[in-house]
Amino acid sequence: MKTLGREFYNRDSLIVAQELLGKVLVHEINGQKLSAKIVEAEAYMGITDRAAHSFGGRRTSRVEVMYGGPGFAYVFLVYGMYHCFNIVTREAGNPQAVLIRAAEPIGGLDSIAQNRFKKTYDQLSKSQIKNLTNGPGKLCRALLIDKSLNGEDLCGNKLYVEAGENEKFDIVASKRVGVDYAEEARNYLWRFYIGDNEYVSVK
DNA sequence: CTACGGATTTTCT
């Protein structure tokens, strides 16, 4: 399977977020490949986007990686407990990113099940299967993504995105989640998801 | 099914 290269990410988040749908996020750890198909992503457009951490050119140690080049991981902690995984887009100095909100487990299912519920995959209830990776915090816990991966190069061989099958699906655009504080930006339709996928966090 | 509050810590004011 082909790994997405630097130029894929060197475009506006609005484009990259939509094109990431259906692609496969892979984390190689402890000699295993944990992978999941991306089914939901949000675009954060940087300086002019009131919902973005880099709004107005804000530049702190947390957001620093967003100011670097495209194709790197931006991982941060929200609500003191959960990690969110983003991919930095656009060239250095243009601090955009795409938040990966949800995915469908593909590979390393038993490890993913252990990471979330301390069970093997076939011990999971139906609702537990659905809740493996249907949200940004859950996805990070399932794939063992934490702040140690902040700044990781996605054009490497540890954490990367593969071009998935060339399947067809409907892309739905809707409001981003959890950004009610963002005044006018909270209504932008900058969240994209695969229409009929059961792992989407909010329909 | 929906509604609510607590967890927990980094970050910024």
Add this chain to the structure above:
DNA sequence: GAAAATCCGTAGT
């Protein structure tokens, strides 16, 4: 000191 790009358990309908 408050809020945060969230999740989960509990209680009520």
